[in-house]
Amino acid sequence: MRKWFWGFLFIAFGFVCSIAAERNPRTERISGSAGDVLEDDPVGRLKVYVYELPSKYNKKILQKDPRCLSHMFAAEIYMHRFLLSSPVRTLNPEEADWFYTPIYATCDLTPTGLPLPFKSPRMVRSAIQLISSSWPYWNRTEGADHFFVVPHDFGACFHYQEEKAIERGILPILQRATLVQTFGQRNHVCLNEGSITIPPYAPPQKMQARQIPLDTPRSIFVYFRGLFYDVNNDPEGGYYARGARAAVWENFKNNPLFDISTEHPTTYYEDMQRAIFCLCPLGWAPWSPRLVEAVVFGCIPVIIADDIVLPFADAIPWEEIGVFVAEEDVPKLDTILTSIPPEVILRKQRLLANPSMKRAMLFPQPALPGDAFHQILNGLARKLPHQKSIYLKPGEKILNWTAGPVGDLKPW
Amino acid sequence: MKLSALQQSYLGRRSNSFRSSGPLDSSSDGAFKSPAAVFWLVLHGLSCLISLLLGFRFSRLVFLLLSTSSTYTSPFHSPTELAKTLDIRSVIPADPVGNVPLPFPNKTATNSRVVVGRHGIRIRPWPHPNPVEVMKAHRIIERVQTEQRLQFGVKDPRKIIVVTPTYVRTFQSLHLTGVMHSLMLVPYDLVWIVVEAGGVSNETASLIAKSGLRTIHVGFNQRMPNSWDGRHKLETKMRLRGLRIVREKKLDGIVIFADDSNMHSMELFDEIQNVKWFGAVSVGILASSANIDETVVEKRGEEENPRMPVQGPACNVSNMLAGWHTFNTLPFAGKTAVYIDDRATVLPRKLEWSGFILNSSLLWKDGDKPEWMKDIDTLDGDIESPLDLVKDPSVVEPLGSCGRRVLLWWLRVEARADSKFPPRWIIDPPLEITVPSKRTPWPDTPPELPSHEKPVIRIQEPIIKHTTKTRTSRSKRRSKRKHDETRTDRGTTGFDKTLQN
Numbered sequence: 001m002r003k004w005f006w007g008f009l010f011i012a013f014g015f016v017c018s019i020a021a022e023r024n025p026r027t028e029r030i031s032g033s034a035g036d037v038l039e040d041d042p043v044g045r046l047k048v049y050v051y052e053l054p055s056k057y058n059k060k061i062l063q064k065d066p067r068c069l070s071h072m073f074a075a076e077i078y079m080h081r082f083l084l085s086s087p088v089r090t091l092n093p094e095e096a097d098w099f100y101t102p103i104y105a106t107c108d109l110t111p112t113g114l115p116l117p118f119k120s121p122r123m124v125r126s127a128i129q130l131i132s133s134s135w136p137y138w139n140r141t142e143g144a145d146h147f148f149v150v151p152h153d154f155g156a157c158f159h160y161q162e163e164k165a166i167e168r169g170i171l172p173i174l175q176r177a178t179l180v181q182t183f184g185q186r187n188h189v190c191l192n193e194g195s196i197t198i199p200p201y202a203p204p205q206k207m208q209a210r211q212i213p214l215d216t217p218r219s220i221f222v223y224f225r226g227l228f229y230d231v232n233n234d235p236e237g238g239y240y241a242r243g244a245r246a247a248v249w250e251n252f253k254n255n256p257l258f259d260i261s262t263e264h265p266t267t268y269y270e271d272m273q274r275a276i277f278c279l280c281p282l283g284w285a286p287w288s289p290r291l292v293e294a295v296v297f298g299c300i301p302v303i304i305a306d307d308i309v310l311p312f313a314d315a316i317p318w319e320e321i322g323v324f325v326a327e328e329d330v331p332k333l334d335t336i337l338t339s340i341p342p343e344v345i346l347r348k349q350r351l352l353a354n355p356s357m358k359r360a361m362l363f364p365q366p367a368l369p370g371d372a373f374h375q376i377l378n379g380l381a382r383k384l385p386h387q388k389s390i391y392l393k394p395g396e397k398i399l400n401w402t403a404g405p406v407g408d409l410k411p412w
Numbered sequence: 413m414k415l416s417a418l419q420q421s422y423l424g425r426r427s428n429s430f431r432s433s434g435p436l437d438s439s440s441d442g443a444f445k446s447p448a449a450v451f452w453l454v455l456h457g458l459s460c461l462i463s464l465l466l467g468f469r470f471s472r473l474v475f476l477l478l479s480t481s482s483t484y485t486s487p488f489h490s491p492t493e494l495a496k497t498l499d500i501r502s503v504i505p506a507d508p509v510g511n512v513p514l515p516f517p518n519k520t521a522t523n524s525r526v527v528v529g530r531h532g533i534r535i536r537p538w539p540h541p542n543p544v545e546v547m548k549a550h551r552i553i554e555r556v557q558t559e560q561r562l563q564f565g566v567k568d569p570r571k572i573i574v575v576t577p578t579y580v581r582t583f584q585s586l587h588l589t590g591v592m593h594s595l596m597l598v599p600y601d602l603v604w605i606v607v608e609a610g611g612v613s614n615e616t617a618s619l620i621a622k623s624g625l626r627t628i629h630v631g632f633n634q635r636m637p638n639s640w641d642g643r644h645k646l647e648t649k650m651r652l653r654g655l656r657i658v659r660e661k662k663l664d665g666i667v668i669f670a671d672d673s674n675m676h677s678m679e680l681f682d683e684i685q686n687v688k689w690f691g692a693v694s695v696g697i698l699a700s701s702a703n704i705d706e707t708v709v710e711k712r713g714e715e716e717n718p719r720m721p722v723q724g725p726a727c728n729v730s731n732m733l734a735g736w737h738t739f740n741t742l743p744f745a746g747k748t749a750v751y752i753d754d755r756a757t758v759l760p761r762k763l764e765w766s767g768f769i770l771n772s773s774l775l776w777k778d779g780d781k782p783e784w785m786k787d788i789d790t791l792d793g794d795i796e797s798p799l800d801l802v803k804d805p806s807v808v809e810p811l812g813s814c815g816r817r818v819l820l821w822w823l824r825v826e827a828r829a830d831s832k833f834p835p836r837w838i839i840d841p842p843l844e845i846t847v848p849s850k851r852t853p854w855p856d857t858p859p860e861l862p863s864h865e866k867p868v869i870r871i872q873e874p875i876i877k878h879t880t881k882t883r884t885s886r887s888k889r890r891s892k893r894k895h896d897e898t899r900t901d902r903g904t905t906g907f908d909k910t911l912q913n
Contacts, residue, residue, distance in 0.1 A: 026563050162528050185526065215564035217557040221549050243531040251539040257549045276556055306526045331536035338548040342555040349556070 027354040028347065037315040038356045039370055042377035043087045046384055049096035050083050051131050053103070057123065061107045071113060072200040072289055073106040075182070075372075076149040078363050080104075082373045098178075098380050099137055099146040103127045106152045117158040121171050121404070122412040124148070124156075128173055142399050143177040144390035147380060150174075151200065153285045155181035157190040160284065165190055172403035176390075178383070180376055182287050184309030191309060196379040198372060199311040202292040204362045210269035221257040222337065223275035223299065224248070225268055226290075227283070228260075244304050245281050247330040255334060272297040276345070277323070277337055281305065292361045295321075298352045300345065302337070304330060312360060312375050314382070321351050561599060566685040571601040571665030573772055575654035577647045578616060578672045579609040579636040582827035585619060585837055587673040592623045594676045600685075603628065603665070605657055607650040609636040618836055628657060638751050638829060644761055647671075648795055651765055655788050659775045667770040673823050674766050680819035683812050684769045689782060690802060691809040694724030695767040696821040697739055697760055722818055723760065724767055725810035733810050738762045751829070758824040761797065766822060768798040769811065782807070 062068055062077060069077060080102040083089055090096050105120040132138040138146065150156045156174045157165035166189045170179070175192070183190055184197035191197075228249035230240040237246040252258040260279070265271065272278055278294040282305035291310070294301040301322040303310070310318045318324075325336055351357065359370045367373045392398065402409060574595060578588060595602055604627045608616050611631035620627050632650050636643060651669055658667060666684050670676060680693065697720065721739050728734040739760050741748075749756040774785045784803045791800070799805045812819050834840070 166528065187526075213564075215560060217560055219553060219557070221553060237533050238530045242526075243533040246533040247535065250533060250535045254539065255541045257541065257546060276553065328534065331534050331539070334541065334545050334549075338545040338552065340552075342552055345552060345556065346559055349559075 026350065028350045029354065037378060038360050038375070040374075040378050040381075041369065042374055042381050045381040046088055046097045046377065047090040047095055048083055048086075048088050048098045048100055048377075048380075049090055049093040049137075050080070050100045050102060051135070053101065053127060053130065057103045057127055061104045065107060065109050067109055067113060068104065068107040070203060071109070071115075072182075072202075073115060073151040074201040075151045075198060075363055076104055076106060078201070078365065079149050079180070079373065079376070081365075082367050086367070086373075086377075088377060093135065093137060096137075097145065097384055097386070101127055101131060101146060101148055103148070105150060105158075114160075115152060117152055117160060119412065120152070120158045121168075121408040122410055124171060125173060125408060126412040140392065141176070141386075141390045142392060142397070143174065145386055147178040147180055147196075148174060149180045149198075151180075151182045151198070153183060154190040155179055155183040155195070162284070168405065171408070173399055173401060175399065178380070182311075183285055184311075184313070185286050185305075186307040186309055188307075194383065196376060197309050197311045197313060198376060199292045199361045200287060200289045201363055202289045202296070202361075204364045207269060207293070207296050207362075212270050212273050216274060218274055218276050220259045220271065220275035222252075222259065222277045222279060222302070222333075223271060224258075224260040224279035224281075225263060225265065225271075227262055230284075240284065241282050242306075242327055244327045244330055245283070247327075248279065248281060248304070248333065251331050252334065257334065269293070269297065272299050275299045277302050279304065280322075282308070282327075291322075295352060295361045296358050298349060300348050300352065302333075304333075311372075312379065315375060315378065316357070316360065321348055321357070323348075565599075566682060569600045569685055571603060571663075572598060572681060572684070573658055573663050573665045573667045574602065574604045574670045575607070575651055575658075575667060576604065576670050576672055577607045577609070577632075577650035577654070580613050580615045581636075582831045582833045583825060584616070584672065585833075588616070588619050590675065591670050591672050592620065592625075594678075595625055595670070596623055597678060598681045600681065601665070602626065603663060605630070605654045607632050607654050609634060609646060609650060615836055628661075630654075630657065640749055640752060640758060640824075643752065648765070652788060652791065652795075655775050658772050659777060659788065662776055663772055665772050667772050667775070669765045669768065671764075671766050671822070673825060675821040675823065677819050679817070680812075683817075683819055686811060687769045687771060688809060689771045689774060690785075690807060691769040691811045692725045692815070693767050693769065693810075693812045693820065694722050694737070694815045694818045695764055696818040697721045697723055697764075698821055698823040699739070699757055699759060723764055723822070724812075724818075725808065725815040727810055727814035727816075731810075731814045733806060733808060736763065737815070752826050753829040760822055760824075763797040763799065764822055765798050766820060768808075770801075 058077075058080065068074060080100075083100055083102075093099070103124060105123055106115045106117070108116045108119055110116060128138065128143070148156070150158075152158060153160045154162065154165035156170045156179050157168050158171065159165040159168055169189050170192060179192060179195040180198055181191075181195055182198055182200045184195075185191055226245075227240070228245045229235070229237050234240040237243060240246070248258075248260065252260060259271075259275070272293060276299065278290065278297075278299035278301055280288055280290040280294060280301045280303050282288070286305040286308040291301050291303070293299075302325060303318075303322050304325050304327060306327050310316070310322075323337070323340065325333060329336065356370050359368060360372060360375050363372050576588075576591060578584060595604060602625050604620065604623070604625050606616065606620055606627060606629045608629065609632050611633060612629055613631075617629055620629060630653065632646075632653055634646060634649075636646060655667070657663075666687055668680075668684060683693065684691065699721065722737055723739055724737055725733050726735045726737050739762065741759055749758045773779050774781045775788060777787075784807050786801055786803060788801070795801070799808070802808070
């Protein structure tokens, strides 16, 4: 009788084990530094109040130039639209944990589509003057429970040239606010502690439309399309990308494993899906939409940017998903990539195949659970509850409203 | 991403990079109107003037000369930085209090080893691929593709059994090599049954041995007749012989018929994994010959039908088998090839065997096969089309998105009946006949042949005259090509001589 009982237990155990092992090994769950945070639901964990600014700060700017909806900095516009209809929005500012100011600071485009940041500081200043005079919440904390989306090249430093951006530093009045930006580099003036790094905007429909069958064999070893030398601004090289892109070209232009060129092929997205590694080197700024594209298309990103801070770095374990190569190791890139064991490569591909990973990098309209909007809210929720010290005593002032270049103080 | 940086003056950029190397500099500016800074300024002005004169950036040249190592890597302002740090270090112990901040990791902006400014472009001494690494990369690619196939490809792929009838002739090597290479690329398990008319020969055996595949080579004791009609009939018999082998050995898998002159696409082998019992695919017919009549061309033009004819299953709107596309032989009436080396069009049968796929369990004696399958032992060779194997043609499964995808092509090309070729395509014994070239730019030595050559013997004059006529005063390259051609011409005539002996 005993024997039967144990036998039955053993069989049942084996059965359960086999079912568990039957689970599809195609994807792996991403356990971030704080557990499975990619799938956290921010609804109920925080409340966001959206200031009603006059439309000259947002709608009118967008009307003047609708290209802002499709360029890499479009996250600021879509974030506003998402928050307006999201369940985390509250119409009662007294119960809000975070305050959002909808300014489209990156929407002043040149004819070729590049954003000019020269008026952005004045615009932000004028907006903050408005909210601090019309609502008491800014003065309560001097912006420490406010967040701003500044997806520009160097975040709230508001300049596209790194030296000028460093010179300006983060706009003084935004020093206490939480900045949601695409730029991230450790120990850099333009990245504050506590900023949330987000991926640049990449159009989700375009990418979904260009998917190829998953059984198409990946036959390209390393893929890259883009500039190596910026001949307009840095003809000799060495300045652009700190010489890293030029080094990639000079070392690997003759290497058949590296499919790199400056062409703009129409099959760019399809080619990425046929490649194993996709290079994501820095350009004038360390971030690039290539990271998003690589993750969506399942190509392992090879990140060549020293000290870069990648999007949602506290939720996504980037070291397990991508390959990091120091800029000084670029001449040895082929050795580095070929010496990665195949099991590691397969594991990275499985992590990339996880749909929650792909969703976390995108800004779909309408918003889906687990997408980049929700990751931003998760990041904001993780910073709660606010410390008591951010609430200023009445009459106390920390920020210097007149700091910064004189040009910034002009009204907008 | 940037507007032109030409507005920024050279000096301005320099001062920026001064600032960016850290607040150490800015704070130490007061303490040091350092000789290093003044020196640098002077040097800088001088190189500016020289550059104006020369027309390019002189400092680059200096840079190049200064760098000693082969990897050219120093950041542009490193000499100043070094100077500053050295100076500062010498001061700190003496004056710990004061306005010089301690250079320890409290400041965030200083400790970044990432510096703005001009960097060198690192190029390794031999920027070319390393063959060992290339092989490693290819192994990685293979592993990734195997994994992809495991995950997204066909689940539980079945073995493929290929039945090929063949016989020894000039074009056999051409055709069989093509089929062999296609089969070697198939990612699934494969058994290749080669049935040879005229008995097993060394020729065929040596060819298929190069494939590395599992082969079953059997002979069929009849010689291949010289007419297409006879050939088609014999091939049918040989295929049935192949099917009998499947039955005897109880091979398990999917049976396809790969005629040796057909062209197969790789997608065919993926698609046939979907067959349940008896399937059919569309076959493209490449039936036109070199000697096509003008009348036929005109007729074709009138009919507005320039597309390649396709044989295979035809489906109706709901993707069910509704009929068959067969080859229209009317335009070719009377002008078709009868003998194998005729220069007229070779026509396929109504339905070619190569378009049909069987589950091998249909051929077994026992086992659960559907009742519509005839036993192949009861048939005896005089089958017109593969549909005669089944009692009810409507059970055939159309494959390749219901016959819309053409997955293989049918072609029949053969050499002249009297054409000869060296056995196993090895020149042995060596050539006895060579013809010295005349009127070439090269000196009058005979062309180089393998070392065990016998000395040259002259051949009849008419042939030489024919070849030299074409070699008039052309360019060197043309004459070289002609030279090679005449060499091969001589080769074949030489073979004729040797084989006739």
